[in-house]
Amino acid sequence: MKITRASVNITSPGRNFVTLKIETGEGIYGLGDSTLNGRELAVASYLSDHVIPCIIGRDPFETEDIWQYLYRGAYWRRGPVTMAAIGAVDLALWDIKGKALNTPVYNLLGGKCREGVLAYAHANGKDIDHALEDVARHREMGYKAIRVQSGIPGLATTYGIARSGEKYEPAERGLPSECEWATEPYLRHVPKLFARVRQVFGEELHLLHDCHHRLTPIEAGRLGKELEPFHLFWLEDPAPAELQQGFKVIREHTTTPIAVGEVFNSIWDAHDLIRNQWIDYIRMTPSHAGGLTQLKKVADFGALYHVRTGCHGATDMSPVCMAAALHFDTAIHNFGIQERVPHSEETDAVFPHHYTFKDGLMLAGEAPGLGVDLDEALAAKYPYQRAYLPINRKLDGTLTDW
Ligand code: KDG
Ligand code: MG
Numbered sequence: 001m002k003i004t005r006a007s008v009n010i011t012s013p014g015r016n017f018v019t020l021k022i023e024t025g026e027g028i029y030g031l032g033d034s035t036l037n038g039r040e041l042a043v044a045s046y047l048s049d050h051v052i053p054c055i056i057g058r059d060p061f062e063t064e065d066i067w068q069y070l071y072r073g074a075y076w077r078r079g080p081v082t083m084a085a086i087g088a089v090d091l092a093l094w095d096i097k098g099k100a101l102n103t104p105v106y107n108l109l110g111g112k113c114r115e116g117v118l119a120y121a122h123a124n125g126k127d128i129d130h131a132l133e134d135v136a137r138h139r140e141m142g143y144k145a146i147r148v149q150s151g152i153p154g155l156a157t158t159y160g161i162a163r164s165g166e167k168y169e170p171a172e173r174g175l176p177s178e179c180e181w182a183t184e185p186y187l188r189h190v191p192k193l194f195a196r197v198r199q200v201f202g203e204e205l206h207l208l209h210d211c212h213h214r215l216t217p218i219e220a221g222r223l224g225k226e227l228e229p230f231h232l233f234w235l236e237d238p239a240p241a242e243l244q245q246g247f248k249v250i251r252e253h254t255t256t257p258i259a260v261g262e263v264f265n266s267i268w269d270a271h272d273l274i275r276n277q278w279i280d281y282i283r284m285t286p287s288h289a290g291g292l293t294q295l296k297k298v299a300d301f302g303a304l305y306h307v308r309t310g311c312h313g314a315t316d317m318s319p320v321c322m323a324a325a326l327h328f329d330t331a332i333h334n335f336g337i338q339e340r341v342p343h344s345e346e347t348d349a350v351f352p353h354h355y356t357f358k359d360g361l362m363l364a365g366e367a368p369g370l371g372v373d374l375d376e377a378l379a380a381k382y383p384y385q386r387a388y389l390p391i392n393r394k395l396d397g398t399l400t401d402w
Pocket of ligand 1: 037170210212262312313314315316339389
């Protein structure tokens, strides 16, 4: 079998997605997600101008050699643009392999390790009462695990809070909007939020919270310690992780489990975090982490150190990435949890898929390959629209992590 053609599709059914389609002489094709929120066109060019010409004529079954060719062969290694492009190629090749062998991708990664994949939802509200209402709504939908975020008194904007009546979507059309941030009110507020959530919903529900890289390690240690009575499933991205050693400080101050890695794109980003047991969950996801070929290695490395997985699954991971994550979650032993933020109806129509959600669990489905398609005629009705993630400033105007 040979790769005969490959093309990049950019569509915006409510938000932007970049999808790679790799075709073979046998008529089998595979899809890969390479969406990089706010930097979509850079990956599209990387694929069209630099990657596609190199893979025409290759055997699509050679996933490991093609991965090494694109990673080592570029000389310029790693980085979100490069790795999202390699990730898309890798996912499309696994999709082709599954279709050619007439089996779901999870069977190629080790076979079923579980019947269903535990998924967590996002609940949020402009204040604690509204957040509690949203937790109740998600519990009614069957979720056993819920991430809870709430507005912070005194701050006009906070990460993860939807405008009233709308679904939360961080990227906004046009140029970057500006948010504001103050650490002290946040640190005072979050323990109050989780005290109320536990008081109202009891001990059974798994609770998660995302700090979105906004704290220093010692501030994160304080928050983790104050959240200990509420037994979180995880505290996510407590601090930026370029300094992996910073997580040693967090670890030394709290037993709250720590999750990190949605912005990582290489196994090396997580190397010290994992081998020193400074984290409990690794959040890398197939599209951004160079595909299933690298993510499987990350999971196997994590398994040696009691680190479990928690793939990033916000709306900027297209249904192609979500499907790949679910096949991975089904097949690896040290799976932890899967993030689920449902896509819009328009997006689901552009990407018909076989994965499902029921009673708090997701199922990858039994279709050969990844089990996702791209309706190119429908996608063409939603042209690319420039969109950016917001930037964040402290109250005195200093630019800070968003
Ligand atoms: O593109 C950025 C989003 O994917 C991110 O803000 C979502 O932190 C996020 C999460 O945990 O889903
Ligand atoms: Mg996050």
